[in-house]
Amino acid sequence: MISLHEGKGSKVRKPPERVFTLRLNIVACQPRIWRRLQVRESMWLSRLHDSIQILFDWFDYQTHAFNLDDLRFGNPLKRDDFTIEDDRDVTLADLDLEHRERFTYGYHFGEGWQVDLKVEHSGMVAKGTRYPVCTAGERAGPPEDCGGVEAFHDMLACIKEPHTELGREWLEWLGPDYDPEACHLDKINQALRKLGK
Numbered sequence: 001m002i003s004l005h006e007g008k009g010s011k012v013r014k015p016p017e018r019v020f021t022l023r024l025n026i027v028a029c030q031p032r033i034w035r036r037l038q039v040r041e042s043m044w045l046s047r048l049h050d051s052i053q054i055l056f057d058w059f060d061y062q063t064h065a066f067n068l069d070d071l072r073f074g075n076p077l078k079r080d081d082f083t084i085e086d087d088r089d090v091t092l093a094d095l096d097l098e099h100r101e102r103f104t105y106g107y108h109f110g111e112g113w114q115v116d117l118k119v120e121h122s123g124m125v126a127k128g129t130r131y132p133v134c135t136a137g138e139r140a141g142p143p144e145d146c147g148g149v150e151a152f153h154d155m156l157a158c159i160k161e162p163h164t165e166l167g168r169e170w171l172e173w174l175g176p177d178y179d180p181e182a183c184h185l186d187k188i189n190q191a192l193r194k195l196g197k
Contacts, residue, residue, distance in 0.1 A: 016124050016125065017040055017041055017042060017124075017125050018040075018041045018093075018098070018122050018123065018124065018125075019038050019039065019040055019041070019122065019123050019124065019125050019126070019131065020038070020039055020041060020092060020097050020119055020121070020122050021036065021037070021038050021119075021120045021121040021122070021123070021135075022036070022037045022038075022039065022117050022118065022119060022120065023035075023036050023117070023118045023120050024036075024037060024052065024055060024105075024115050024116070024117050024118075025115065025116045025118075026056065026113065026114070026115055026141070026142065027104075027113075027114035027115065027116055027149075028114070028149045029142065029149060029152070029153075030153070031138075031139065032138065032139070033056070033138065033139045033140070033141060033142070034137055034138055034139075035055045035056070035134055035136070035137035035183070035188075036120070036134065036135045036136040036137065037051060037055065037132055037133070037134050037135075038129075038131055038132060038133050038134075038135060039051070039092060039131055039132045040092075040125065040131045040132075041091065041092050041093040041097070042091055042092070042093060043091060043092050043131070043132065044087070044088060044090070044091055045066060045073050045087040045088075045090040045091065045092065045094075045095070046087045046088040047132075047195060048066075048087075048092065048132075049064055049066070049074070049087060049105070050195055051132050051192060051195065052105055052107075052115060054188060054191045054192055054195070055134060055137070055141070055188060056115075056141025056142070057140065057141045057143075057144075058107065058141060058144050059144045061108075061144060061145070062107060062108035062109070062110070062111075063075045063107075063108070063109055064105065064106060064107045064108075065084050065105070065106050066087060066103060066104070066105050066106075067103060067104045067105075067106065068095060068100070068103045071085070072084040072085065073085045073086070073087040073090055074087050074106075075087075097119050097122070098119075098122050100119060101118065101119060102116060102117060102118045102119065103117050104116055104117065105117060108144075108145075110148075111145075111146075111147060111148035111149075111151075112148050112149070113142070113148070113149075130193055132192050132195065133189055133192065134185055134188045134189055134192060135185075136185075137183040137185065137188075138183055139180060139181055139182070139183055140178065140179060140180050140181070140182050140183065143155075143174060143178065155170050156180055158170045159171055159174070159180070
């Protein structure tokens with residue numbers, strides 16, 4: 001009797017999917033604001049952008065770009081001497097992260113936020129873990145539209161003096177829930193779970 005599978009050979013096995021552990025630091029912020037994020041290599045770069053917005057509690061109101069050597073991915077843009085490719089067309093696997101130590105993410109070009117992304121580790125998918133997942137971090141992200149790094153540092157100084165006019169104005173603008181020292185991993189991961197790949 002002839003087998004149904006005869007002549008087809010053995011199935012080619014796909015290599016197991018890798019997971020990258022990334023450390024994200026907001027450049028020039030003192031004290032440091034950072035997160036550790038684990039992501040699948042099949043993640044779209046545009047989804048990493050969405051994840052970064054969640055990590056730092058930003059609202060995606062502004063333009064962004066990932067910078068990898070002389071390549072830029074983000075909101076597509078073409079000028080004579082400057083091109084940003086669409087980050088919806090690229091996965092993390094396409095970026096060869098295993099051989100790349102770091103890259104950067106720029107957000108809100110007017111205010112100049114820069115996030116340094118360092119590839120800390122690559123490994124295999126852990127059974128039962130949902131990705132992306134934030135495993136560590138310190139301090140709240142700078143509030144959206146607070147004016148850039150210098151203005152953010154001024155804001156932190158002002159809210160330490162709530163009896164002053166500027167202190168009161170900032171606290172009113174920020175709302176009662178803002179705590180610059182807090183990094184709410186549960187809240188971050190709850191929002192990340194809604195993203196998918």
